[in-house]
Amino acid sequence: MIRKYFPLVWGALFRKKTRTAFTLLSLTAAFLLLGLLQAVNSLFAGGADFLGANRLIVQAKTSFTQPLPMRLMPQIESVPGVERVGHSQFFGGQYRDERAGFPQFAVNPQRLRDTYPEWVMDEDQWRAFVSTQDGAIVGRKLAEKYGWKLGDVVPLNSFIWTKADGSRVWEWRVVGIFDGKDAEWQDRAQLMYLNYGQFDEARSAGARGLAGVFVVRVADPLDSPRVAAEIDRRFANSADETKSQNEQDFQLGFLRQFGDIGFIMNAISGAVFFTILILTGFTMSQAVRERIPELAVLKCLGFTDRTVLWLVLAEALLLCTLGAALGMALAAVVTAGLPPEFPPLQPDRRVWVFVAVSVLVLATAVGLPPALRAMRLKIVDALAGR
DSSP states (O other): OOOHHHHHHHHOOOOOOOHHHHHHHHHHHHHHHHHHHHHHIIIIIIIIIOOOOOOOEEEEEEOTSSOOEEEGGGHTTTTEEEEEEEEEEOOOOOTTTOOOOOOOOEEEEHHHHHTTTTEEEOOHHHHHHHTTEEEEEEHHHHHHHHHHHTTTTTEESSSSOOOOTSSSSSEEEEEEEEEEESSHHTTTTOOOEEEEHHHHHOGGGGGGTTEEEEEEEOOOOGGHHHHHHHHHHHHSTTTOOOOEEEEEHHHHHHHHSSSSSHHHHHHHHHHHHHHHHHHHHHHHHHHHTTTHHHHHHHHHOOOOOOHHHHHHHHHHHHHHHHHHHHHHHHHHHHHHOOOTTSOOOOOOHHHHHHHHHHHHHHHHHHHHHHHHHTTOOOOOHHHOOO
16 A cells, blocks of 8 residues: 555655655754754653763762862771762863863773773773773773874873873873773763873872762672662761762762753653654644645546545655654764763664654644645545635
């Protein structure tokens, strides 16, 4: 049945090629925006589950921008259930004159390896990172982007950290290039890790001995809530109160500081849907109104009222499906090109289901009124132009 009537539906849809092209362009833009917005919603609903379920991030209770002293580390390590503890300090360096660069973090090399086994690198390069005070390791994709190789010196101008001599320019020697253990982690291998040794020794005296956040690897992921609660309990009512949460919540919490993201995304999605509803509804109504004599001829040839109804609905569905497919394809390309400092954002199964339902609802809403009009069409009136 579909194969039988598809050429007729396709021909009717592209009867006015310019109008259809502009309508498809509008639908593509609308579904691109819809796909991106719902990808953000999906992320907040748990779309970054691949992040370390067995890792906790311990930050200052007041804000993640407030550093914690390194002396807290032994107390965190003594909490039952804690397997490994590392620390990470955002460096905030600018390479060349690039405004949007790549993230860098000052870390203890061995502790990074213990807490992030997802990063894979040659053993000799791990040893070089441990032993080189000004050493740095970079993700494979980042090294390929800038053409870096082992031994290259990378100058970074930090907008956060000043050296003891007043300079903000730090030089780091590339001693390793790491990969991710799988495709998802390989996509995130676009960052740089710096040896905390030089970083802490060279920065101003008042900032030494501080860690940004602590990264805690727990032995049993199911035990993470208890471990997090115990860490926070140990530092409660002290000068260094902490807030411990899993890695996914920590990354999403950064975005939540801007407001109720879920509500904002849904509100904008509703506005987008309403806009394309009006636009596509007008297009479908105009298209059917122009073809009233042709629809009457179809009835003269033996097409039933119900068949005419389904032909118009199929035309609306085809139009919406083409627009949605193009828009979602662009959304997938856009999210794939986001920098690694963003949480992993992509149109997953939830987003595709949402879009599929939206297409069905939209096609029904814009196609049913003209389809009903076409079904009730009287042949005599139509041919007479009434």
